[in-house]
Amino acid sequence: GVRRPKGAINIAWGVGTVQSFPFSLRYLQARRRMDLIGSRDYGDTRYTYAPCASCMSPLFDDPAEPEHDVVFYAHAGKTEKMGIVIPEDIPTADNHAGSLEDALAFIASGKTVISNSYHGVYWGLLMGRRVLCLPFSNKFGGYRLPPHYATANNWQSEIENAVAQPQMLSLVRAASQDFKAKVDEKIALFG
Numbered sequence: 001g002v003r004r005p006k007g008a009i010n011i012a013w014g015v016g017t018v019q020s021f022p023f024s025l026r027y028l029q030a031r032r033r034m035d036l037i038g039s040r041d042y043g044d045t046r047y048t049y050a051p052c053a054s055c056m057s058p059l060f061d062d063p064a065e066p067e068h069d070v071v072f073y074a075h076a077g078k079t080e081k082m083g084i085v086i087p088e089d090i091p092t093a094d095n096h097a098g099s100l101e102d103a104l105a106f107i108a109s110g111k112t113v114i115s116n117s118y119h120g121v122y123w124g125l126l127m128g129r130r131v132l133c134l135p136f137s138n139k140f141g142g143y144r145l146p147p148h149y150a151t152a153n154n155w156q157s158e159i160e161n162a163v164a165q166p167q168m169l170s171l172v173r174a175a176s177q178d179f180k181a182k183v184d185e186k187i188a189l190f191g
Contacts (some may be wrong), residue, residue, distance in 0.1 A: 014040040014052040019139040041142030050179035051172040063108035063127045071110030073120035082152040130162035
């Protein structure tokens, strides 16, 4: 095994813990080396809930007013493979769109956000937008409060059922503060 430097602490924050993929020895070994694991998957009782820390960004405090009824924030590597065809009249960006600021400005521009990107769904929920999720794996099941789900085939008829979760931001920020307290405690113990 790899020796860790004296005083080093291994902490995983906001990692997916329920995603299905083939057995991986490397993944198992990495998990065993962790002193503290925070899972972004709400309801995975093996770990403390620790959502993606991007929720702490002040960019969520006052998102711009929406300019479009619907926007599509696409996963660059999966959208075509899923057979998703986005009508030309729906503004579209993907998760290779550049900075966090750019991605959030695009997502904020829609009253309803449609996404097959984990973070596109997450950020849309944090802004209190109506969200429709097009999942391609089980990693989309662990949001603190759920979006509405649809498929690559039926999503256009499900747009009207998109769900807003206005309390999501305060819930995930509180969970992040709670996990940070656990991190601080661990650091104090090792210090």
